[in-house]
Amino acid sequence: MSADVRPIAASELPDWLRTVNTGFLTASGVTQSDVAQRREHTDLARTQGAFDTGTGRCVGALRSFAQRLTVPGGADVAASAVTNVGVLPTHRRQGLLTRMMAAELTAARDRGDVLSTLIAAEYPIYGRYGYGPAASLREWEIDVPRTGLDPRRPVPADGGRIELVDAAQARLIGPGLHERLRAVTHGAVDRDARWWSLATGLESVSHRPYQEKFFAVHRTADGEPAGLVAYRADGHWTDAKVPLNTVQVTDLIALTPESERALWHFLCSIDWVLKVRTGPRAPDDLVDQLLPDPRAARTVTAADFLWVRLLDVVRALEARTYAVPGELVLEVTDAAGLADGRYRLTAGAGGDTGSGAARCERTDAPAGLRLDVSALGSLYLGDESAVRLAALGRITELRPGAVALADVLLRTARRPWCPDVF
Numbered sequence: 370m371s372a373d374v375r376p377i378a379a380s381e382l383p384d385w386l387r388t389v390n391t392g393f394l395t396a397s398g399v400t401q402s403d404v405a406q407r408r409e410h411t412d413l414a415r416t417q418g419a420f421d422t423g424t425g426r427c428v429g430a431l432r433s434f435a436q437r438l439t440v441p442g443g444a445d446v447a448a449s450a451v452t453n454v455g456v457l458p459t460h461r462r463q464g465l466l467t468r469m470m471a472a473e474l475t476a477a478r479d480r481g482d483v484l485s486t487l488i489a490a491e492y493p494i495y496g497r498y499g500y501g502p503a504a505s506l507r508e509w510e511i512d513v514p515r516t517g518l519d520p521r522r523p524v525p526a527d528g529g530r531i532e533l534v535d536a537a538q539a540r541l542i543g544p545g546l547h548e549r550l551r552a553v554t555h556g557a558v559d560r561d562a563r564w565w566s567l568a569t570g571l572e573s574v575s576h577r578p579y580q581e582k583f584f585a586v587h588r589t590a591d592g593e594p595a596g597l598v599a600y601r602a603d604g605h606w607t608d609a610k611v612p613l614n615t616v617q618v619t620d621l622i623a624l625t626p627e628s629e630r631a632l633w634h635f636l637c638s639i640d641w642v643l644k645v646r647t648g649p650r651a652p653d654d655l656v657d658q659l660l661p662d663p664r665a666a667r668t669v670t671a672a673d674f675l676w677v678r679l680l681d682v683v684r685a686l687e688a689r690t691y692a693v694p695g696e697l698v699l700e701v702t703d704a705a706g707l708a709d710g711r712y713r714l715t716a717g718a719g720g721d722t723g724s725g726a727a728r729c730e731r732t733d734a735p736a737g738l739r740l741d742v743s744a745l746g747s748l749y750l751g752d753e754s755a756v757r758l759a760a761l762g763r764i765t766e767l768r769p770g771a772v773a774l775a776d777v778l779l780r781t782a783r784r785p786w787c788p789d790v791f
């Protein structure tokens with residue numbers, strides 16, 4: 370089989386979308402309204418197809434979009450977010466994804482993107498293209514009667530209050546809250562107006578129809594919104610007429626620990642609700658520790674989530690801050706030849722860069738450690754430990770102490786978190 374890999378034309382969108390839906394096992398067909406929506410929200414120049422030269426049919430798909438990713442310290446960098454990756458089952462393992470990824474990553478580097486991001490469907494796919502798992506997620510199921518929370522007192526004692534709002538109000542309050550959360554959460558990505566339209570039912574796509582939700586806002590004593598939760602209940606009862614509802618949280622934004630506490634307490638105080646599923650949270654989220662009995666919260670998912678592939682090491686390392694000052698020379702290998710080289714990172718460079726800031730430059734100086742760009746992706750947001758990667762053979766220490774220094778420099782006190790699937 371031979372295939373052309375290239376950006377698609379507008380007329381090829383239905384065929385391309387059919388390939389995405391088939392790859393994701395969601396549907397074999399597409400509706401006209403799906404195609405019209407895609408046309409409106411898709412940059413065709415960033416939408417690649419692999420076309421079988423025999424049949425002319427689209428057999429592979431991938432697209433990217435511009436994204437902002439918050440890095441440690443609160444700055445955000447230009448990311449190329451990769452999504453909708455699929456190859457038809459009849460054309461797999463013939464190198465089509467490899468060709469589409471090569472085209473996408475080269476284009477992203479040439480556009481000036483600092484890095485590329487994605488949520489990996491399966492773990493083994495993307496490491497070969499230079500991505501590393503950079504932020505993970507954890508989901509808990511809370512056994513409400515075990516929590517020790519007083520269901521009669523869901524109202525915060527500090528004068529704050531919980532207010533049920535409708536979807537339109539959530540759409541008004543949510544974006545501002547999310548922007549404030551994103552500014553202090555490394556690993557978080559921006560949400561556009563469409564994200565809120567889809568999350569609040571203003572817009573819907575046929576393979577993911579909007580399901581009604583409840584929304585509650587936490588306001589501080591002075592009336593300012595400090596948190597928002599969106600949730601659904603499953604309506605489950607036993608045959609003996611005993612309520613057994615599970616609440617599924619679809620989004621919970623809280624700007625302060627007080628707001629987190631108030632929102633979780635509220636959810637655990639709703640009549641008929643025996644279990645609360647938290648939805649994907651940061652791996653070090655406070656939710657279990659906010660309960661009088663933390664064992665009431667059982668981890669149901671703990672997995673890799675956001676993957677990062679560095680394209681511009683200098684800008685990436687200068688964009689984030691570091692917990693301590695220090696200097697490290699990294700020898701970065703990259704089979705794709707996009708980010709390889711030797712770099713000197715000087716953290717806490719001082720001067721007008723500020724104490725937590727850094728300088729990074731290419732250098733000929735001897736390197737302290739050697740690592741693949743995928744390992745650097747795993748270290749970048751502060752989640753992974755350089756010591757662990759060295760133990761796994763993914764970092765080679767060339768100067769004694771360099772791995773321990775990298776660990777202290779790059780890790781962050783709170784772990785990164787990406788709240789969004791994209």
Ligand SMILES: CC(=O)SCCNC(=O)CCNC(=O)[C@H](O)C(C)(C)COP(=O)(O)OP(=O)(O)OC[C@H]1O[C@@H](n2cnc3c(N)ncnc32)[C@H](O)[C@@H]1OP(=O)(O)O
Nearest residue numbers: 392452453454455456461462463464465466467487490493
């Ligand atoms: C960001 C996102 O959108 S994630 C969604 C990804 N899409 C899916 O998972 C949908 C179902 N899967 C598919 O459509 C395809 O199998 C894809 C897109 C994952 C891979 O496409 P292919 O064209 O088969 O990949 P390609 O032939 O380029 O594979 C390159 C290498 O990766 C390996 N590989 C590809 N996919 C997988 C996988 N799922 N598991 C393990 N290895 C894989 C191949 O074996 C090959 O290895 P090799 O070079 O050692 O032989």
